[in-house]
Amino acid sequence: MKRVLNKILEKKQTYTNLPLFQFMRDSSLTEEERMAFYPCMAHFILSFSDINKYMLREEPATDAYQQRVNIHTYEDDHHWPWYLEDFTKLGFDRLCSPTSWMRFLWSDETRQNRILTYRLATLISNANAIERIAVIEAIEETGNVLFSTMLSLAKAIEARRGIQLRYCGEFHFSLESGHSVGSDRDEIAEIPMDESNQVRCLAIVDEVFALFEAWTNELLHYAKH
Ligand SMILES: [Fe+2]
Numbered sequence: 001m002k003r004v005l006n007k008i009l010e011k012k013q014t015y016t017n018l019p020l021f022q023f024m025r026d027s028s029l030t031e032e033e034r035m036a037f038y039p040c041m042a043h044f045i046l047s048f049s050d051i052n053k054y055m056l057r058e059e060p061a062t063d064a065y066q067q068r069v070n071i072h073t074y075e076d077d078h079h080w081p082w083y084l085e086d087f088t089k090l091g092f093d094r095l096c097s098p099t100s101w102m103r104f105l106w107s108d109e110t111r112q113n114r115i116l117t118y119r120l121a122t123l124i125s126n127a128n129a130i131e132r133i134a135v136i137e138a139i140e141e142t143g144n145v146l147f148s149t150m151l152s153l154a155k156a157i158e159a160r161r162g163i164q165l166r167y168c169g170e171f172h173f174s175l176e177s178g179h180s181v182g183s184d185r186d187e188i189a190e191i192p193m194d195e196s197n198q199v200r201c202l203a204i205v206d207e208v209f210a211l212f213e214a215w216t217n218e219l220l221h222y223a224k225h
Contacts, residue, residue: 047117
């Protein structure tokens, strides 16, 4: 798996410099302006729990790799309530009526959020347990970029307003290891795979990053308009 992890790190370097993250680091804007993309990611963030529960997890696990996947899903399937908690605290509940909000969530403007969920579901359902670990590793690294960039914005807002942002801030970040829960990078690197498995994993990594890139562009477009 080492080659796959190296590819993920290469991809992560490009991902870190995408326009959304440059926007989030732009100190000429207020922290709130840099967090304006937040409502736009609702569909995916809430769907991500389902991806863990109903797509990645398979009980009972048929091998040790699927067991690892399962352990990871029990951590990652319950972060979404903190997203909603911060949604309220950041003042987005006042945005619009429930019907307008649903129209928005299923509009063309947010299609990359939904495509991300549906494509990940397809990738995962066609993947064996080792390939699922590659999916998780790629997702975790994209998450690490988002959460580490959001952390300083959250800290500034928390200090100024005297609130705790559990999703955007330290509370959540400390639970996001950037890797499969319960495994470190070295352990994952040691996972043996044959040639065809490796080719498939490398293609999976490409697709996961491409999907997340399109997603970040959608979030940025929303933040700016
Ligand atoms: Fe999370």
